[in-house]
Amino acid sequence: MGVKCRENLGGKIIYRCDTCDTYLTHRGSLVSTRFTSGHGPAWLFFEVVNIYYGNAVYRNLVTGRHIVRYIYCKGCSTKLGWFYEMAFVNGQEYKEGCKILEVALIREETDDMPETPFGRHILTSV
Numbered sequence: 001m002g003v004k005c006r007e008n009l010g011g012k013i014i015y016r017c018d019t020c021d022t023y024l025t026h027r028g029s030l031v032s033t034r035f036t037s038g039h040g041p042a043w044l045f046f047e048v049v050n051i052y053y054g055n056a057v058y059r060n061l062v063t064g065r066h067i068v069r070y071i072y073c074k075g076c077s078t079k080l081g082w083f084y085e086m087a088f089v090n091g092q093e094y095k096e097g098c099k100i101l102e103v104a105l106i107r108e109e110t111d112d113m114p115e116t117p118f119g120r121h122i123l124t125s126v
């Protein structure tokens with residue numbers, strides 16, 4: 001997309017792209033952890049930055065028909081998840097405008113728990 005500067009929403013507990021370390025979002029933006037993608041657990045966030053969007057496509061999900069766009073990391077172009085553009089089922093509208101990130105592709109980081117000599121802090125559960 002040609003935008004070089006990276007946005008940062010702040011936050012005490014933040015999530016970065018596991019591949020290239022780009023800041024993506026923070027815990028305050030987390031809506032739900034009860035999602036799954038084709039590759040495993042996925043989390044729903046209200047606000048995610050430093051991503052770009054693919055074309056809008058119809059997807060028939062467990063929860064009904066949706067218009068979604070795949071989202072990609074601006075830093076490394078990894079497909080991180082998808083964006084809910086529109087839901088056609090009553091009760092699913094809360095997801096509109098929210099983004100799914102695959103847990104396996106993001107890394108949690110906190111202010112008081114930096115990376116240690118023993119390795120990265122990999123997400124398990126909330």
Ligand SMILES: [Zn+2]
Pocket residue numbers: 017018019020021022073074075076077078
């Ligand atoms: Zn990345």
